[in-house]
Amino acid sequence: MKDAIVITVPSHPKFLSVVRAVTVTAVRLYEIDDTTAEEIKLAIDEACTNIIKHAYRGDTSGKIVLKYSAGREAFKVVIDDNGLKARPESIRGRSFDDVRPGGLGIHFIKRVFDIYKFDAKKKRGNRLTLIKYFEGEK
Amino acid sequence: MKDAIVITVPSHPKFLSVVRAVTVTAVRLYEIDDTTAEEIKLAIDEACTNIIKHAYRGDTSGKIVLKYSAGREAFKVVIDDNGLKARPESIRGRSFDDVRPGGLGIHFIKRVFDIYKFDAKKKRGNRLTLIKYFEGEK
Amino acid sequence: MNITVAVYRGKKVVELSGDIDMYSSPELREHLMALIRRKVPSLPVNFGNVSYIDSSGIATFVEGLKCMKSYGGRLQFFGIPEGIMEILRFSKLDRVFEIYGNIEDVFDS
Amino acid sequence: MNITVAVYRGKKVVELSGDIDMYSSPELREHLMALIRRKVPSLPVNFGNVSYIDSSGIATFVEGLKCMKSYGGRLQFFGIPEGIMEILRFSKLDRVFEIYGNIEDVFDS
Numbered sequence: 001m002k003d004a005i006v007i008t009v010p011s012h013p014k015f016l017s018v019v020r021a022v023t024v025t026a027v028r029l030y031e032i033d034d035t036t037a038e039e040i041k042l043a044i045d046e047a048c049t050n051i052i053k054h055a056y057r058g059d060t061s062g063k064i065v066l067k068y069s070a071g072r073e074a075f076k077v078v079i080d081d082n083g084l085k086a087r088p089e090s091i092r093g094r095s096f097d098d099v100r101p102g103g104l105g106i107h108f109i110k111r112v113f114d115i116y117k118f119d120a121k122k123k124r125g126n127r128l129t130l131i132k133y134f135e136g137e138k
Numbered sequence: 139m140k141d142a143i144v145i146t147v148p149s150h151p152k153f154l155s156v157v158r159a160v161t162v163t164a165v166r167l168y169e170i171d172d173t174t175a176e177e178i179k180l181a182i183d184e185a186c187t188n189i190i191k192h193a194y195r196g197d198t199s200g201k202i203v204l205k206y207s208a209g210r211e212a213f214k215v216v217i218d219d220n221g222l223k224a225r226p227e228s229i230r231g232r233s234f235d236d237v238r239p240g241g242l243g244i245h246f247i248k249r250v251f252d253i254y255k256f257d258a259k260k261k262r263g264n265r266l267t268l269i270k271y272f273e274g275e276k
Numbered sequence: 277m278n279i280t281v282a283v284y285r286g287k288k289v290v291e292l293s294g295d296i297d298m299y300s301s302p303e304l305r306e307h308l309m310a311l312i313r314r315k316v317p318s319l320p321v322n323f324g325n326v327s328y329i330d331s332s333g334i335a336t337f338v339e340g341l342k343c344m345k346s347y348g349g350r351l352q353f354f355g356i357p358e359g360i361m362e363i364l365r366f367s368k369l370d371r372v373f374e375i376y377g378n379i380e381d382v383f384d385s
Numbered sequence: 386m387n388i389t390v391a392v393y394r395g396k397k398v399v400e401l402s403g404d405i406d407m408y409s410s411p412e413l414r415e416h417l418m419a420l421i422r423r424k425v426p427s428l429p430v431n432f433g434n435v436s437y438i439d440s441s442g443i444a445t446f447v448e449g450l451k452c453m454k455s456y457g458g459r460l461q462f463f464g465i466p467e468g469i470m471e472i473l474r475f476s477k478l479d480r481v482f483e484i485y486g487n488i489e490d491v492f493d494s
C-alpha cells in the first residue's frame with residue numbers, strides 16, 4: 001500500500017469535480033478497468049457528498065482528506081473529515097422499492113467497495129476506509 | 139487565498155498524470171480560460187518533472203506536495219519537496235537558438251507564471267511559489 | 277453542467293450536458309421546477325451529453341417526477357448514455373422513469 | 386501514451402496517441418531510436434491523436450532529429466493539434482522540425 005496519493009479539499013460541493021478527476025486518474029494508474037473505474041468515481045463522490053451533507057451539515061469551511069493507495073490485492077481509499085461523528089449503525093441506504101429523493105449514496109458505495117468501515121478509534125471527526133479487492137491474481 | 143486544494147504524490151513520473159488532472163480541474167474552478175489552463179497544466183508538470191530530475195535525482199521514493207489557491211488577484215501554486223536544495227541562481231532555461239534536448243522546462247513555467255520563486259527560508263528541501271496574476275479585475 | 281431549454285416541434289425539451297452532481301443539481305432543480313410549476317403536460321429531457329450523474333442529480337429527477345405525477349404530467353428521458361443507464365438499472369429506477377431512445381421515440385409515445 | 390507503427394503506401398509511419406510526458410517519453414525514445422538506428426531515410430510521425438506533450442517529449446524528438454540529420458534522414462511531423470503547435474512555435478522549434486498538415490503533404494514533399 002505504498003505510493004499513496006493524498007488530496008485535501010474544502011467541504012464545498014464545487015471541489016467534487018477535483019475529487020472525481022483525481023479518483024479516475026489514480027484508478028487508471030492501478031490498472032483498474034473502465035467500468036469499475038466509473039463505479040469507484042461515483043462511490044468516492046457519494047462518500048464526499050455524505051460528508052458535506054451529514055458530517056459538516058453543509059458547512060463548507062471544513063476539510064476532506066482522501067488517501068488513495070493500492071497493493072497487489074486491493075485498492076484502498078481512506079477518507080478523513082473533522083465533522084460530526086457518524087453513527088455507523090444508523091447508516092443504511094433506503095429500499096429501492098421506496099421511491100423518493102435520497103438514500104442511494106450508500107448503495108452506490110457498497111456496489112463497488114467490499115469494505116465500508118468507520119474507524120471507531122478516531123477521536124475527532126471520522127475516518128472512513130473503503131477497500132475494493134481485486135479478483136484473482138493481479 | 140482560502141479554499142486551497144492540496145495534493146501529495148510520490149516523486150515518480152507516473153503520478154504526473156494525476157497532477158495534471160488536478161491542475162486542470164482546479165484551474166477550471168477558478169474560471170481561468172482554456173488556453174491559460176493548458177499553459178498552467180504544462181508549467182506545473184514541468185515544475186514537478188524538475189523536482190523528480192534535479193531535486194530527487196530520479197529517486198522515486200520522495201514526495202511532492204502541491205497547494206493550489208486563488209484569490210481575486212492571482213492564482214497560486216506552492217510546491218514542496220524534500221530533495222536536494224536548488225541553487226536558484228543557477229536555474230536558467232537554455233537559449234532557444236541552442237537546439238538540443240532539455241532546457242525548455244523553465245521557459246514553459248515562466249511563460250505563464252509571473253512569479254517563480256524559491257523560499258530561501260525553508261530549511262530542508264525546497265518550496266517553490268508560482269503566481270499568476272489575473273489581468274484587470276476578476 | 278449546462279442546461280438549456282430547446283424547442284422541438286413546438287415543444288420544450290430540456291437539454292443537459294456535463295456533470296450533474298451535488299454542486300450542479302440545485303441549478304438543475306431550479307430550472308426543472310420552474311417548468312413543472314407551470315404544469316407542462318410532458319417534459320422531455322435529453323441526456324445525450326450528460327457525462328456524469330450522482331445521487332443528488334437522481335434525487336432531483338425523482339422529486340421532479342413526483343411533482344409531475346401529482347397533476348398527471350409526464351417526465352420523459354431520452355438519449356441516456358450506457359453508463360448512466362447502468363446506474364438507473366442498478367437503482368431500479370429504469371422502471372420508474374419513462375425512458376426513450378431518442379426524441380422521435382418520445383414524440384411517438 | 387500509445388505508440389504504433391503503421392505502414393502507409395509501403396512506408397512506415399509512427400502513430401502516437403495520448404499524453405507524452407516524463408513517464409511515457411522513455412518508451413517513445415526506445416521505439417523512435419530502434420527505427421532511427423536502422424537509418425530510415427524518412428520517418429513521418431502522426432501527432433493527430435496526441436493530447437499533450439511536455440519538455441521530456443520534445444527533448445526526445447530533438448534527440449531523434451539530431452540522430453537522423455547525422456545520416457541525412459528526415460523526421461517529419463504531421464497532424465499537429467493547435468495546442469501543441471503553439472508550444473513548438475513558442476520554443477522556436479517550428480523552424481527546426483519539418484511540419485506538414487497531413488500524411489499526403491508528407492508524401493508530396
Ligand SMILES: Nc1ncnc2c1ncn2[C@@H]1O[C@H](COP(=O)(O)OP(=O)(O)O)[C@@H](O)[C@H]1O
Nearest residue numbers: 050051054055086091092093102103104105106
Ligand atoms: N458520512 C456520514 N456521516 C453521517 N451520516 C451518514 C454519512 N453517510 C451516510 N449517513 C447516513 O446514512 C443515510 C443514507 O445515506 P445515503 O445512502 O448516502 O443517502 P442520503 O445521503 O441521500 O440520505 C443518510 O441519510 C445519513 O443519515
Ligand SMILES: Nc1ncnc2c1ncn2[C@@H]1O[C@H](COP(=O)(O)OP(=O)(O)O)[C@@H](O)[C@H]1O
Nearest residue numbers: 188189192193224229230231240241242243244
Ligand atoms: N527544481 C530544481 N532543482 C534544482 N535545479 C533545477 C530545478 N529546476 C531546474 N533546475 C536547473 O535548471 C536547469 C533548467 O531547467 P529546465 O529548463 O527545466 O531544463 P532541463 O530540466 O530539461 O535541464 C536544469 O538543467 C537544472 O540545472
